[in-house]
Amino acid sequence: MGEGEHTSDSTRSRPRVTSPVAYAHAVRKVYGSGDSAVVALAGVSAAFHQGEFTAIMGPSGSGKSTLLQCMAGLDRPDQGQVVIAGEDVTALPERRLTAFRRDRLGFVFQAFNLIPTLTARENITLGPRLGGPELDERWLAQLVHVLGLADRLHHRPAELSGGQQQRVAVARALVHRPDVVFADEPTGNLDSRTAGQVLEFVRRAVTEFGQTVIMVTHDPAAAAHADRVLFLRDGAFVDELVSPTSEKVLARLAVLEGLS
Numbered sequence: 001m002g003e004g005e006h007t008s009d010s011t012r013s014r015p016r017v018t019s020p021v022a023y024a025h026a027v028r029k030v031y032g033s034g035d036s037a038v039v040a041l042a043g044v045s046a047a048f049h050q051g052e053f054t055a056i057m058g059p060s061g062s063g064k065s066t067l068l069q070c071m072a073g074l075d076r077p078d079q080g081q082v083v084i085a086g087e088d089v090t091a092l093p094e095r096r097l098t099a100f101r102r103d104r105l106g107f108v109f110q111a112f113n114l115i116p117t118l119t120a121r122e123n124i125t126l127g128p129r130l131g132g133p134e135l136d137e138r139w140l141a142q143l144v145h146v147l148g149l150a151d152r153l154h155h156r157p158a159e160l161s162g163g164q165q166q167r168v169a170v171a172r173a174l175v176h177r178p179d180v181v182f183a184d185e186p187t188g189n190l191d192s193r194t195a196g197q198v199l200e201f202v203r204r205a206v207t208e209f210g211q212t213v214i215m216v217t218h219d220p221a222a223a224a225h226a227d228r229v230l231f232l233r234d235g236a237f238v239d240e241l242v243s244p245t246s247e248k249v250l251a252r253l254a255v256l257e258g259l260s
Contacts, residue, residue, distance in 0.1 A: 022082075023082075044236060058232035110187075143174055170186075233256050
């Protein structure tokens with residue numbers, strides 16, 4: 001499947017549960033102080049449901065990555081609350097927060113963040129080996145099969161293509177069945193064909209496995225794989241697009257950036 005393609009609306013349609021698996025309430029983040037203060041998030045609220053793929057977009061400096069970091073417990077907001085799977089992430093002490101991220105969340109970044117001295121299998125199973133949830137070998141085998149990594153498990157990152165490395169990173173994010181996967185520009189270092197393949201694997205994780213994915217991206221073709229797109233501007237959500245296409249996303253971005 002190419003980068004500009006995505007699954008049909010019918011395959012995306014999933015029932016919503018009563019309560020969201022994750023939500024942000026009035027999240028505010030300010031960098032600096034006084035006249036030099038920069039408001040990155042101006043009281044953002046949003047809900048994310050089980051089995052839903054959400055893309056977050058907006059102009060440069062709109063607060064996309066800051067929101068992702070605050071929701072994922074990688075940064076703490078100045079005000080507001082983030083709740084994931086019933087746990088108030090913003091109230092957790094640092095040690096418990098570290099364990100929560102390891103056990104309950106998955107991460108896929110633009111930089112693959114693989115350990116170069118470990119094989120693909122060792123990178124995928126790093127969390128369980130560091131004290132995380134027990135490894136389910138059958139689930140691992142299913143992930144490896146879906147991601148097309150069966151013949152690459154004993155290769156180190158330097159022996160893998162960029163797309164294969166990112167697929168290893170996706171497998172690592174999913175192997176412990178997290179409540180939410182956070183993805184920050186996951187295809188930014190990939191060519192368009194490989195990016196489309198990785199996004200299709202992420203799409204399958206949502207549609208077939210009921211995974212919840214929250215992805216920050218600047219790429220309309222990447223956002224077109226999502227169930228919905230939330231648009232940020234000046235640290236606040238200003239628009240939402242359901243069942244997006246690349247063309248619809250581009251049109252909304254043009255309006256936000258004052259180009260139309």
